Amino acid sequence: MSGIAGAGGLSNWKATLKQAELNLEVSQLESIEAIKRLSVLALSIAVLTLQLVKGRDNPALPASVAFTSDQQQCLTQQAPSLQKRTQKQQNPYLPNSLAWATCLIARVGGWSGYCSQRPPRMPTLVHGLRQLELIFLGWKLTQTPLVCTR
Numbered sequence: 001m002s003g004i005a006g007a008g009g010l011s012n013w014k015a016t017l018k019q020a021e022l023n024l025e026v027s028q029l030e031s032i033e034a035i036k037r038l039s040v041l042a043l044s045i046a047v048l049t050l051q052l053v054k055g056r057d058n059p060a061l062p063a064s065v066a067f068t069s070d071q072q073q074c075l076t077q078q079a080p081s082l083q084k085r086t087q088k089q090q091n092p093y094l095p096n097s098l099a100w101a102t103c104l105i106a107r108v109g110g111w112s113g114y115c116s117q118r119p120p121r122m123p124t125l126v127h128g129l130r131q132l133e134l135i136f137l138g139w140k141l142t143q144t145p146l147v148c149t150r
Contacts, residue, residue, distance in 0.1 A: 016046045016122070045126060052105060052125050055098030063101040072096055074139040075104055075132075082107045089113040108132055 029035050051066040063072050076095065082104050083090060089112070093100035106120035107113055109128025120128075 016050060045129065048129060049122050049125050051098065052102040052129075053122065056102040056119055057099075059093050059097050059099040061098040063096050063098050065098055067101060070140065070143075071132075071136055072101070074136050075101055077139070078135060079104060084113055088116075105129060105132055108135070 027035065027038055029038060048066055055061050055063075055065070063075070067075070079091070079095070091100055091103045091113075093103055102120070102125070103113065105128035106124055107128070108131045109120065109124040109126070111117075111120040111124050111128075
């Protein structure tokens with residue numbers, strides 16, 4: 001994190017939080033402790049989003065930089081349903097690279113995937129991360145054996 005923080009300082013973090021539409025300033029929390037907790041959560045999303053942005057430009061980075069092995073397995077299983085039909089919309093990156101994961105998350109976030117379009121922006125990636133979290137929770141439930149108490 002120090003490498004990212006050192007690159008742009010506090011103003012870079014504020015810009016990242018704003019671009020990712022993590023509106024801390026509109027929070028209606030009154031307790032300073034609650035605001036601190038919300039800030040930590042928002043910063044963790046901002047860090048992950050910055051990792052995705054950096055990863056889309058560096059296909060050599062592994063997805064393990066940002067995701068657990070369970071999350072990567074979930075992404076691998078979801079990848080076929082996120083592939084588009086045309087060759088131009090296929091995910092061009094190697095599986096289990098951070099660029100590959102970024103492409104999938106952007107698709108979940110609503111990006112069409114054409115290379116002629118601009119790369120997915122932070123709000124799209126944040127939306128994709130939120131959706132992925134829900135997908136992951138559902139996937140995790142299917143991996144856990146259910147216990148019947150009767």
